[in-house]
Amino acid sequence: MSDSLTLVKFSGLIRSGVSIEKAIQIIGGLPEDKSLRYLLKIAQETGSAVAGEIDQVASIYLQRDRAMQRIEVAQTGPRSSARLVLWLPLITLALAQLSGLDVSHAVSSNKILILSFGLGGLLLVVAKLVSGKLIKKATPVNDNLGFFLLGVALACSGRTSLHRAHNNALDVYKETFGSLPSNQELQLCAEALHTSTHTGARVGELLRGSAEAMQRESATKSEVKIEKLNIRLLLPLGFAVLPAFIFIAVIPLTVSILGSK
Numbered sequence: 001m002s003d004s005l006t007l008v009k010f011s012g013l014i015r016s017g018v019s020i021e022k023a024i025q026i027i028g029g030l031p032e033d034k035s036l037r038y039l040l041k042i043a044q045e046t047g048s049a050v051a052g053e054i055d056q057v058a059s060i061y062l063q064r065d066r067a068m069q070r071i072e073v074a075q076t077g078p079r080s081s082a083r084l085v086l087w088l089p090l091i092t093l094a095l096a097q098l099s100g101l102d103v104s105h106a107v108s109s110n111k112i113l114i115l116s117f118g119l120g121g122l123l124l125v126v127a128k129l130v131s132g133k134l135i136k137k138a139t140p141v142n143d144n145l146g147f148f149l150l151g152v153a154l155a156c157s158g159r160t161s162l163h164r165a166h167n168n169a170l171d172v173y174k175e176t177f178g179s180l181p182s183n184q185e186l187q188l189c190a191e192a193l194h195t196s197t198h199t200g201a202r203v204g205e206l207l208r209g210s211a212e213a214m215q216r217e218s219a220t221k222s223e224v225k226i227e228k229l230n231i232r233l234l235l236p237l238g239f240a241v242l243p244a245f246i247f248i249a250v251i252p253l254t255v256s257i258l259g260s261k
Contacts, residue, residue: 004065007036007058011051020044035147038176042154042169049157053150056212063219067140070226078131078233078241092249113252120247127240131233138229140222146211148173148181152189153207162193162203184214 006027013023020043036057043050151173155165166189173181180186188210196203 004058004061007054007061011054011058014049014051014054020050034176035144038147038151038172039154041172041176042151045168045172046155046157046160046165050154052208053154056150056208056215057147060215063215063222064140067219067222067226071135071138071229074226074230074233075131075135078237088245088249090248093252110255113255116247116251120244123240123244123247127236127244130236130240134229134232134236138222138225143218144177145182145218146185146214148185149189149192149207149211149214153204153211156204156207162196166193188214 010023010027013026014020018026020040036054039050039053039057043053148169151169152166155169156162160168170181181189189207192203192206192210195201195206
C-alpha cells in the first residue's frame with residue numbers, strides 16, 4: 001500500500017473515534033517522515049483532531065507518487081532505446097561473424113576499431129550519467145513546505161490561544177526539523193493570525209488555505225520540470241546513445257566487410 005493510501009486509512013480511523021496511538025497500530029506504523037511526526041506530536045500535546053491535516057498530507061504524498069510515476073514514464077523511451085543500442089550492435093556483430101565475416105579478428109587486430117569500441121562505450125556511460133542528473137533535478141523533494149502552517153492550525157484547534165499555538169508549533173518544528181520554518185511561512189502565519197484577530201475569521205481555515213496554496217505552487221513547479229524532462233531526456237539519446245551505435249556496430253562492421261573484399 002502506498003504512503004498516501006496509508007494516510008487516508010489513518011485519517012479515516014481517527015474520524016471514526018480511534019485514538020492516534022491505536023490508529024498507528026492498526027495500519028502497522030506510519031511512514032518514516034518527519035512531517036508526520038511533527039503533526040502527530042502537536043496533536044498529542046494539544047489533544048486536537050488531526051484527520052484534516054493528515055488528509056492534506058496524504059494529498060501531498062499522492063502528488064509526489066504521481067510525479068514519480070510520470071518521471072518513470074518519461075524514462076521509458078530513452079531507457080529502452082539505450083538498451084537497444086547496447087544489445088543491437090552485439091547481435092549485429094555476432095550475426096556478421098556467423099555469416100562468415102571475421103569481425104572478431106578485424107576488431108582485435110585494428111587499433112582504430114578498438115578505439116571505436118572504447119568511444120562507443122564512453123558515450124553510453126556519459127548518456128547514463130547525464131540522464132541520471134536530469135532525472136534527479138526533476139524529482140520532487142520533500143521540502144516540508146507548508147507544514148508549519150498546518151502545525152499552527154492544528155495547535156489552534158486544541159482550544160488554545162493563537163499566541164500559545166504559534167509558539168508551541170514553532171518549538172515542535174525546531175525540535176523535529178532542527179531548523180526554523182521558511183520566512184514565507186512565518187510571514188503567512190503572521191498575516192493569518194492578524195486577520196483572524198481583527199476580523200474573527202477562523203484562523204485554522206486561513207492557515208490551511210495558505211499551506212495548500214504553497215503546496216499547489218510547489219506541485220506546479222514540479223509538473224513544469226517533468227514536462228521539460230520529457231524533452232531533455234532526448235538530448236543524451238541523440239547526442240550520445242545513437243552515435244555510440246555507430247562506433248560500436250557500424251564502423252566495425254563496415255571495416256570487416258571492406259576487409260573481406
